[in-house]
Amino acid sequence: xxxxxxxxxxxxxxxxxxxxxxxxxxxxxxxxxxxxxxxxxxxxxxxxxxxxxxxxxxxxxxxxxxxxxxxxxxxxxxxxxxxxxxxxxxxxxxxxxxxxxxxxxxxxxxxxxxxxxxxxxxxxxxxxxxxxxxxxxxxxxxxxxxxxxxxxxxxxxxxxxxxxxxxxxxxxxxxxxxxxxxxxxxxxxxxxxxxxxxxxxxxxxxxxxxxxxxxxxxxxxxxxxxxxxxxxxxxxxxxxxxxxxxxxxxxxxxxxxxxxxxxxxxxxxxxxxxxxxxxxxxxxxxxxxxxxxxxxxxxxxxxxxxxxxxxxxxxxxxxxxxxxxxxxxxxxxxxxxxxxxxxxxxxxxxxxxxxxxxxxxxxxxxxxxxxxxxxxxxxxxxxx
Numbered sequence: 001x002x003x004x005x006x007x008x009x010x011x012x013x014x015x016x017x018x019x020x021x022x023x024x025x026x027x028x029x030x031x032x033x034x035x036x037x038x039x040x041x042x043x044x045x046x047x048x049x050x051x052x053x054x055x056x057x058x059x060x061x062x063x064x065x066x067x068x069x070x071x072x073x074x075x076x077x078x079x080x081x082x083x084x085x086x087x088x089x090x091x092x093x094x095x096x097x098x099x100x101x102x103x104x105x106x107x108x109x110x111x112x113x114x115x116x117x118x119x120x121x122x123x124x125x126x127x128x129x130x131x132x133x134x135x136x137x138x139x140x141x142x143x144x145x146x147x148x149x150x151x152x153x154x155x156x157x158x159x160x161x162x163x164x165x166x167x168x169x170x171x172x173x174x175x176x177x178x179x180x181x182x183x184x185x186x187x188x189x190x191x192x193x194x195x196x197x198x199x200x201x202x203x204x205x206x207x208x209x210x211x212x213x214x215x216x217x218x219x220x221x222x223x224x225x226x227x228x229x230x231x232x233x234x235x236x237x238x239x240x241x242x243x244x245x246x247x248x249x250x251x252x253x254x255x256x257x258x259x260x261x262x263x264x265x266x267x268x269x270x271x272x273x274x275x276x277x278x279x280x281x282x283x284x285x286x287x288x289x290x291x292x293x294x295x296x297x298x299x300x301x302x303x304x305x306x307x308x309x310x311x312x313x314x315x316x317x318x319x320x321x322x323x324x325x326x327x328x329x330x331x332x333x334x335x336x337x338x339x340x341x342x343x344x345x346x347x348x349x350x351x352x353x354x355x356x357x358x359x360x361x362x363x364x365x366x367x368x369x370x371x372x373x374x375x376x377x378x379x380x381x382x383x384x
Contacts, residue, residue, distance in 0.1 A: 041353040043363055044081055048133050049349050050371035052232035052262035052299030053211070054085040056112075056120070056138065059303040069112055076305040076346035077119050077138045083371060084123045084132055084139030085304070086232055089165070092146045092172050093327055099156060102149035106142065106163050113140060124164050126379035138304075143167035143232075145212065147178045147197065154193075154200050161204045166382055167232065168201060169209035170194060170221055173244075173329045179217035182243045183331060189216030195224055202226045207381045210254070211262075211299070218250050227381050228258030230374075233299030235269050236286045240279075242268040244331050248290050255291035260377045262299025263287055265343055267336035277342040281355055284369065293365045297374045298349065306344045309337065 056077045057069055089109055090102035113120045121132050123139035132139035142165045150156045157168075170190075171181040178194035180187055190198070198221060201208055208229040210218045222229055231254055235245035245268055246254075251261055269279040287296045307313060317337055324330035343351050349370060356366050 041350070041357040041366060043367060044350045044353055044370075047353075047367050048129065048371040048375050049081055049083045050129070050297065050374040051082055051085045051304075051349065052230065052260075052297055052374055053088070053143070053264070053301050054082075054299075054304055055087050056085070056140075056304050058305070059301075069116065073303075073305045074116060074119055080138065080304050080346040081350055082138055082304060084129055084141055086141045086143040086167050086299070088145050089142045090144050090146070090149050092148075093174070093329055094148060098149045099151060102144075102160070103163070106165075109140065109142065122164060124166060125382055126375060129375055129378060141166055143169070143209065145169045146172040146176065148176055150177075150197070152177060152193065154196060157197065157200050157204065157206070161206055165206065166378075167207045167209050167230070169211055169232070170197070170213055171217060172212050173331060179220070180214040181212050181217070182214050183329070184214055187214050187216050189214070190220040190224065195220075198224050199226075205382045207378070212244070215247070215250065218246065219253065222250075222253045222257055222259070225257070228260075228377055229254060230260050230262070230377060232262045233264040233266075233301045234261060235263060235266070235283045236290070238290075239283050239286050240269055240271065242332060244268045251287060251290045255295035258377070258380060260295050260297050260373045261287050261291055262297045262374070264299055264301040265340045265348070266301050266338055267333040268331065274336060275340050277340055277351070277355055280340060280343070280352065281359065284352075284356070285359075288365070288369075293368055294373055294376075296369055297371065298352065298369060300348065302339060302348070304346055306346060307337075307339050309341075309344070313337075
């Protein structure tokens with residue numbers, strides 16, 4: 001179902017002007033004090049720091065994008081030291097009018113950047129990333145976690161690219177027109193439409209993301225792409241066997257084609273209880289051993305703003321898990337709060353750098369994991 005260019009422009013313009021009821025987090029939410037520091041890695045301030053999946057506002061809770069970024073979220077972004085994040089835009093899963101809703105969501109983020117131009121900027125090229133670092137702002141890279149907004153129209157990928165989308169995850173946890181996600185028991189791999197989409201993304205210079213994809217979709221996405229791909233937020237199945245984590249053969253294949261794997265800070269890293277910083281480091285080190293130092297980064301799957309872990313927060317998490325279970329997209333261990341308590345800080349990337357340094361990792365590897373690897377990947381892919 002094609003949409004004429006004039007209709008797309010009209011729809012995008014209306015979305016920019018439309019009022020929004022979507023909320024990015026409570027303006028009154030307290031900023032958690034910086035955690036006690038045992039030692040500092042001295043290279044953090046000069047490093048390009050890329051979180052390959054994150055948001056300046058609330059994340060992984062119901063109504064996560066409502067009303068605009070509050071002062072707490074803005075303060076956290078300013079002090080985070082993060083150069084850029086892959087921020088999820090658009091819809092996930094089947095819903096009415098996915099194309100229109102995704103355009104509206106892009107427009108909301110455009111307004112947030114314009115309102116807070118002293119804090120945020122747009123990142124659409126690798127050069128933008130370096131300029132963002134020099135300016136001391138947080139760059140927002142628009143990314144999809146599902147391709148339902150395309151429906152059956154490949155030309156929509158061109159339209160979204162024109163609006164700044166630079167990273168597209170082919171599937172979420174279930175099945176869509178493109179392929180099977182990680183929770184789909186059929187494990188059917190890429191569809192013909194999915195293979196055509198990968199080719200179109202390669203032509204445009206849009207990074208193929210395989211994070212939530214099933215095993216065959218992941219393998220076929222890597223093999224079918226003429227450019228390097230990413231697995232922006234995942235864990236290592238050899239460390240903890242979970243359907244959202246990738247097997248060594250998938251991690252290795254991604255790296256062998258020049259791609260980068262980002263390790264997340266989610267409950268899918270361990271068997272019980274909240275994930276710990278040591279769990280994160282174990283997955284990072286396994287990925288480094290499997291992929292090599294040039295192919296590992298961090299995709300936290302978190303908000304930059306620390307979580308106020310109050311009883312109300314846990315009730316909201318329960319609501320979100322119940323909603324996701326009803327939709328059939330909830331993964332095992334989602335009933336555990338989705339964050340690492342020891343890293344619940346706006347400067348969590350620095351805290352991870354400190355831990356890597358304490359374990360003897362050299363500066364060059366820490367710099368690569370913090371962002372240099374993703375910076376290189378963006379430069380390899382984001383050219384038309």
